[in-house]
Amino acid sequence: MVANVESDDAELVGMGLRVSVSPAQTAFYIILVMLGVLGNATVVCVIGKSVIIDGGGGRNSDIIIINMALSNLLVSVMRNTLLIISDMGLELYSSKEWCQFLMGVWVWLRSVNVWSTLFLSAFHLQTLRRVTPTAGTVHRPRGPPKTLLLALALIWLLNYIYSIPAHIFSTNGNVNTTETLMLVSSTTRPLLGCVWNFPSNRSGLAYATTSMVIHETIPIVLMAITNLSSLYTLYTHGRVRSSVQDAPVIKRVPAERRAAKVILALIMLFIASWGTSIISVNYFNYNRGTSAEFLLVIARFANIIFIAMSPAVLALGHRRLRSFIKSILSH
Numbered sequence: 001m002v003a004n005v006e007s008d009d010a011e012l013v014g015m016g017l018r019v020s021v022s023p024a025q026t027a028f029y030i031i032l033v034m035l036g037v038l039g040n041a042t043v044v045c046v047i048g049k050s051v052i053i054d055g056g057g058g059r060n061s062d063i064i065i066i067n068m069a070l071s072n073l074l075v076s077v078m079r080n081t082l083l084i085i086s087d088m089g090l091e092l093y094s095s096k097e098w099c100q101f102l103m104g105v106w107v108w109l110r111s112v113n114v115w116s117t118l119f120l121s122a123f124h125l126q127t128l129r130r131v132t133p134t135a136g137t138v139h140r141p142r143g144p145p146k147t148l149l150l151a152l153a154l155i156w157l158l159n160y161i162y163s164i165p166a167h168i169f170s171t172n173g174n175v176n177t178t179e180t181l182m183l184v185s186s187t188t189r190p191l192l193g194c195v196w197n198f199p200s201n202r203s204g205l206a207y208a209t210t211s212m213v214i215h216e217t218i219p220i221v222l223m224a225i226t227n228l229s230s231l232y233t234l235y236t237h238g239r240v241r242s243s244v245q246d247a248p249v250i251k252r253v254p255a256e257r258r259a260a261k262v263i264l265a266l267i268m269l270f271i272a273s274w275g276t277s278i279i280s281v282n283y284f285n286y287n288r289g290t291s292a293e294f295l296l297v298i299a300r301f302a303n304i305i306f307i308a309m310s311p312a313v314l315a316l317g318h319r320r321l322r323s324f325i326k327s328i329l330s331h
Helices: 023-053 059-087 096-130 145-162 164-168 201-238 248-286 292-317 319-330
Strands: 004-006 170-172 177-179 194-196
Touching (some): 023 319, 059 145, 059 292, 096 145, 096 170, 096 194, 096 201, 096 248, 145 164, 248 292, 292 319
C-alpha cells in the first residue's frame, strides 16, 4: 500500500497517485478479474465436492489446491472487484475503521496466497520423496489429513499476525494525500481512500522491505528450489527399473511426472507474475522517474495474471476439473 505524506498536487481525495488507464486496459482487467472469480470458484466447488464425496487417493493434494484457489478467490472478491468499480469512475471512500479492517484483510489474503502456492510445490516434493521405491515404503499408509489441515491453518494464522500492522497503521486519506511508498504483498495503489500512516517514512520503508524479503523473495526462491528438486527426483525415479518394475511406486511415476509438469507450469506462472510486480513496484519505491507510471500499470496486471490463469493451468492436470469443463462445453 502506501505511506502517507502531504502534497498540494493530489488529484483525488484519498486516492493517492492516480495512474491513467485506457478503456482497453480497463476492459482487459475486468476480463481477467472475472476469469479469476469464476475460475477459482469452479476449482473450489468441483474439487471440494470430490474431496467430500470421495476421500480416496489424491485427497491431500486436492485440499491444498482448494486452499490456494480459495485464497485466489478471496483476493479477487475482496480487492480486485473493488478496483474495477474504482476504475469505472465511482469514487469510493471509507472511514478510518473500515480502512483498518480492509487494509488488514488485503495484506492477509495476499500473503496467504503466496505461501499457499509455495505449500503446494513443497507438498508435491514431499510426496515424491515419500514414494521412493525402497523396501518398507511402497505400502506405507497415507498420513492423516489432520497434520495437513494444521499446516494450512498455521499459514493463515501466521499471515494474520503479519497483517496486524496493516490494521494499526492504516487510515483514510485526505485531499493532500499522495502515494510515496508501496507494498508488494497487498496492492499497487490505494483504494477506497485507504492509505498507510506509518510514524515515519523510515518505519514504513522498513516494513515494506521486510515484506518484500519475507513474503516475496524467500517464497519465490523456495518455489524454484522445490520444483527443481521435484524434477530431479522424478528423473531418478524414472531410471529405477529392474527388480521393482511392477511396484506401485514405479507405476505412479508417469502420473507424478504429469503432476510435476502442471505444478511447475503453475509456479513458473506465479514467479513471472509476482516477479514482474516486485520489480515494477520497487522501481517506483526507490527510483521513480518517467517510466514509473507505466511500470505501475504493468505491476497491476502482473498481480492479476496468476489469479486469472492458475485455474486453467490446474485444469490441464486435474481429471475432475477437465471432466467438468468438458461437460460444460458439450452442453
